[in-house]
Amino acid sequence: xxxxxxxxxxxxxxLAFNYLYVFLAFLIVFYPLVYMVSASISDPKAxxxxxxxxxxxxxxxxxxxxxxENTSIWTGYGNTILYTVxxxxxxxxxxxxxxxxxxRKDFVGRNFFMGMFMVTMFFGGGLVPTYLLVKQLGMVNxxxxxxxxxxxxxxxxxxxxxxxxxxxxxxxxxxAQIDGCTNMRLFVKIILPLSMPIIAVMALFYGVGNWNSYFxxxxxxxxxxxxxxxxxxxxxLVLQEMAAQGGGAIDASTAAAMNNKAEIAALVKxxxxxxxxxPVIVIYPFLQRYFVQGVMIGSVKG
Amino acid sequence: MHDTKAAIAGPPAVMPRKKTHKSLWKRIILNxxxxxxxxxxxxxxxxxxxxxxxxxxxxxxxxxxxKGITGSPWVGFDHFVRFFHSYYFWDLLWxxxxxxxxxxxxxxxxxxxxxxxxxxxxxxxxxxxxxxVTYAPHFISMVVMAGMIITFLSPxxxxxxxxxxxxxxxxxxxxxxxxxxxxxxxxSDVWQSAGWGTIIYLAALSGVDPGLHEAAIIDGASxxxxxxxxxxxxxxxxxxxxxxxxxGSLLGVGFEKILLLQxxxxxxxxxxxxxxxxxxxxxxxxxxxxxAIGLFNxxxxxxxxxxxxxxxxxxxxxxLW
Numbered sequence: 001x002x003x004x005x006x007x008x009x010x011x012x013x014x015l016a017f018n019y020l021y022v023f024l025a026f027l028i029v030f031y032p033l034v035y036m037v038s039a040s041i042s043d044p045k046a047x048x049x050x051x052x053x054x055x056x057x058x059x060x061x062x063x064x065x066x067x068x069e070n071t072s073i074w075t076g077y078g079n080t081i082l083y084t085v086x087x088x089x090x091x092x093x094x095x096x097x098x099x100x101x102x103x104r105k106d107f108v109g110r111n112f113f114m115g116m117f118m119v120t121m122f123f124g125g126g127l128v129p130t131y132l133l134v135k136q137l138g139m140v141n142x143x144x145x146x147x148x149x150x151x152x153x154x155x156x157x158x159x160x161x162x163x164x165x166x167x168x169x170x171x172x173x174x175x176a177q178i179d180g181c182t183n184m185r186l187f188v189k190i191i192l193p194l195s196m197p198i199i200a201v202m203a204l205f206y207g208v209g210n211w212n213s214y215f216x217x218x219x220x221x222x223x224x225x226x227x228x229x230x231x232x233x234x235x236x237l238v239l240q241e242m243a244a245q246g247g248g249a250i251d252a253s254t255a256a257a258m259n260n261k262a263e264i265a266a267l268v269k270x271x272x273x274x275x276x277x278x279p280v281i282v283i284y285p286f287l288q289r290y291f292v293q294g295v296m297i298g299s300v301k302g
Numbered sequence: 303m304h305d306t307k308a309a310i311a312g313p314p315a316v317m318p319r320k321k322t323h324k325s326l327w328k329r330i331i332l333n334x335x336x337x338x339x340x341x342x343x344x345x346x347x348x349x350x351x352x353x354x355x356x357x358x359x360x361x362x363x364x365x366x367x368x369k370g371i372t373g374s375p376w377v378g379f380d381h382f383v384r385f386f387h388s389y390y391f392w393d394l395l396w397x398x399x400x401x402x403x404x405x406x407x408x409x410x411x412x413x414x415x416x417x418x419x420x421x422x423x424x425x426x427x428x429x430x431x432x433x434x435v436t437y438a439p440h441f442i443s444m445v446v447m448a449g450m451i452i453t454f455l456s457p458x459x460x461x462x463x464x465x466x467x468x469x470x471x472x473x474x475x476x477x478x479x480x481x482x483x484x485x486x487x488x489x490s491d492v493w494q495s496a497g498w499g500t501i502i503y504l505a506a507l508s509g510v511d512p513g514l515h516e517a518a519i520i521d522g523a524s525x526x527x528x529x530x531x532x533x534x535x536x537x538x539x540x541x542x543x544x545x546x547x548x549x550g551s552l553l554g555v556g557f558e559k560i561l562l563l564q565x566x567x568x569x570x571x572x573x574x575x576x577x578x579x580x581x582x583x584x585x586x587x588x589x590x591x592x593x594a595i596g597l598f599n600x601x602x603x604x605x606x607x608x609x610x611x612x613x614x615x616x617x618x619x620x621x622l623w
Contacts, residue, residue, distance in 0.1 A: 011525040018422045025416055026432040029439060029497060032450065035461060050464030098343035101336040108330050113340055117347055122550065123604050125354020126596030127576075128583040132360075132371075133353050151346045183335035212443035215558050219584055230445045237449025238562050269453055273446050280441045285434055292437075295498075296505045 040064070040270035044263035047270075063271030066264065073272065075225060076232035083228055084210040087147035091206040094152040096199065099160030100187055104173075117154045131219060145220035146228070150213075156202055159297050163198040164191070166297075201294035204287055208280060229276055236272055240265070361594035374590075381594035390578070398574040401560075402552045404488050410548065412492055413499030414537060418529055420500060421507045436497025448562035451490050452477060477563075480571035487560065487572075506540045507533060542620040550607030553599050575599050 007015070034054065039047045043058030051057060067073055102110050124130075130149065139145040168191060176186045192199070214230035221227060284291070356371075361381060363374040385391060416436070423429040442450075454460050455476040466473040476482045510532060518528050557576035564572045575595060583592030607622075615621035 008524060014524070014526045015422065018419050019428075022416075022419050022423055022428075022432050025419075025497075026435055029436045029493065032454065032493075033435075033438065036450065048459040050459075050461065050468070053461065053464070094342045094346055097339035101339040104333070104336060106329060107333055107336045108326060113344065117343070120347055120351040122607055123355075123600055124351060125357055126593060126600060127579055128589050128593045128596060129354035129357030129360065130350070131584060132357055132589065133350070149350050151350070152343050157343065183333060183339075187339070208441055212441075212445075214443070214445050215561075219580075230443055233443075233445045233449065234562065237445060238452065266453070266459060269449060273449055277442060277446055281438060284438060284441055288434060288437065292501055295501045 036270055036273055040267070040274045044267040048263060048266060060267075062264065063267035064275070066268050067271045067275050070268075072224070072227075072232050072235075073229070073275070076227055076229035079226060080211060080229040083143060083146050084207055086143065087150070087210040088203055088207045090147055090151050091153075091156075091210075092199070092202060095156050095160055095202060095206075096192075096195075097187065098152070099157045100164050100191060102157070102161045103164035103168075117157060121154050127219075134220060140220050141222055141226065143226070146213075146216050147210075149216065150209075153206075156205060159294060160198055160202060163195065163297050167198075168194055197290065197293060198297070200287070200290045201297070204290055205294055211280060233272060233276055237269055358593060358597055360590050361597045363590055365590040365593075367589075377590075381591045382598065384591065385595050385598065390573070393570070394573060394575050394578055397571060398553050398555060398576075401484055401487060401555050401574060404484055405491060405555070406548055406552075408488050409492050409496070409499075410545070412496045414503055414541065416496060417500035417503035417507060417537075418533055420504060421533065422525070422529065433497070433500075436500070438497070439494040440498035442494065444558045444562060447490065447494060448559060451486065451563065455486070478565065478567035480568045483563070483568045483571045487563065491556075491559075502540060502544070503537055506537055510536050539620045542614060542618065543622060546607065546610050546614055546622050549610040550603055552606055553602050 038052060038054065038056040040063055041059050041061060042052045042056040043060055044063075046052040046057040098113075101107050102114055104110070125133075134140060134145050134149055139148065172190060173186060176190060181190075212230065214228070214234060217228050217231050218234075221231070360371055360374065362376060362378060363371075364377050365371070365374045420429060420433060423432070439447075454462050457463055457473070457475055457477070462476075463473040474482055476486050514532050515528055518532060523531070553575060555574055555576065557574060557580070560572055560574055561577050561580065564577060576599065579592045579596045579599070582588045582595070611622050
């Protein structure tokens with residue numbers, strides 16, 4: 001932290017333990033990630049027996065081949081992209097204008113709106129009344145049941161409002177108003193172009209949330225052609241529908257075939273995890289700065 | 303113009319005392335577009351957050367879908383009484399509370415210690431690398447997380463099982479033994495969220511006045527003493543706020559993950575109030591009964607939050623409101 005300070009022995013011991021601690025944390029998180037990548041391209045026999053424990057053994061791309069041949073995974077991928085794009089667009093259209101309005105000190109009623117929104121942070125109607133409402137609105141089994149009931153999050157509105165309050169100079173707005181600029185023009189032409197960091201943060205927060213969500217699809221969708229990727233994954237990974245199902249007396253060759261099938265199923269699991277997580281994990285290191293920025297803005301109490 | 307009216311009904315505290323009623327109107331008309339800006343969010347919260355609150359009344363009724371919410375007959379507290387007297391009530395409450403408290407006790411200190419440790423790392427590359435890697439699991443979806451847990455802990459092929467057997471021990475049946483469910487839940491959660499949880503503390507640590515450290519060094523304070531007496535006190539307000547928020551959701555454990563990891567064999571320790579609400583409400587269609595349980599849950603949460611916040615407010619300045 002501070003350079004040029006003489007380190008005492010005690011300090012050196014402390015630092016050594018500190019590095020060890022951080023390195024352990026790094027290892028514990030990193031190992032499962034590496035293992036999954038290796039397992040997805042290794043011989044399923046070596047993975048199942050524990051022979052493969054770090055680097056891939058008996059490289060095969062069978063798992064990926066099967067994932068790419070599986071039509072329900074592709075439909076799920078397509079649906080997820082659609083829900084994520086439409087959902088995130090709605091999220092931004094609801095969040096940003098509202099956050100801007102709430103950031104304006106001359107907005108009569110801002111405390112009322114803020115209070116009304118904040119209550120929902122601590123108290124809600126619960127699962128069943130929400131479900132009945134969505135059903136009554138005729139949204140069940142449509143894309144709208146996925147994107148509309150989660151159109152805004154109060155937390156993200158607060159983060160954006162804090163950004164508008166602290167990063168956009170107030171003089172700008174006053175000058176624009178003196179020149180007769182309307183609020184709409186002010187927002188679209190001046191505020192938004194200056195707010196790219198927060199737009200990026202919000203798009204990322206909402207986008208990742210939409211990409212990863214499964215629960216609303218689980219309760220509102222019953223047509224499997226509309227399932228997002230996460231629900232397809234749930235069938236493969238958790239309900240194990242691709243795994244071999246035993247039953248009845250079996251002879252040796254069927255047993256071998258089934259064993260083989262079970263191994264393939266395990267291989268497919270690792271590959272499908274990688275395929276589903278890749279888009280998020282690959283873009284994340286490049287956008288990490290924005291994510292971190294988002295949390296930091298949020299932590300400045302609004 | 304509905305929301306404009308609502309705005310007038312809002313707290314008069316927002317307008318300076320000197321201004322007259324007329325200028326308030328002027329300000330509303332001058333900024334009429336701002337009401338347009340807030341309208342989508344206003345209607346969203348009104349319909350999708352306050353709408354279900356109206357529907358809560360079915361907790362006190364026998365909801366019959368054909369009769370609708372208003373047409374169904376009142377039954378008072380019958381559903382609550384039935385729930386409190388059911389044989390599973392104490393199990394559900396115990397599981398919910400114990401999972402929450404277990405997560406809190408294990409999961410709360412780890413990001414704090416990790417943030418303090420990150421803060422002492424001076425090698426820029428190593429610091430950045432370990433931060434990037436430990437943040438990454440935050441972006442893994444619940445479904446993939448559950449899939450990873452299931453494959454890693456599989457009794458025949460899982461790598462964790464192989465490692466334990468490699469040490470010459472017998473691996474427990476993590477996935478089906480009820481005694482292991484809570485540990486599995488809590489520690490996988492730590493793996494996934496501890497890194498990301500450090501960000502908020504690192505933000506607080508970046509605000510430490512370097513002068514404090516310089517003065518401490520001149521006074522001969524060791525590194526550990528500086529962490530103990532400068533960095534930790536800086537984090538206390540953040541810790542307090544997060545602790546209050548955690549207490550407010552003691553009965554709201556992350557049921558999306560529990561639902562995925564639940565199976566008939568570990569049910570005795572994995573069934574919590576929210577998964578029970580899901581099953582009885584949406585799977586078995588006992589709408590009124592499960593709404594009553596959900597309401598019980600949210601009322602306890604809200605009360606806990608208010609009580610804890612009140613206690614903290616009496617004893618320090620770091621309360622939520």
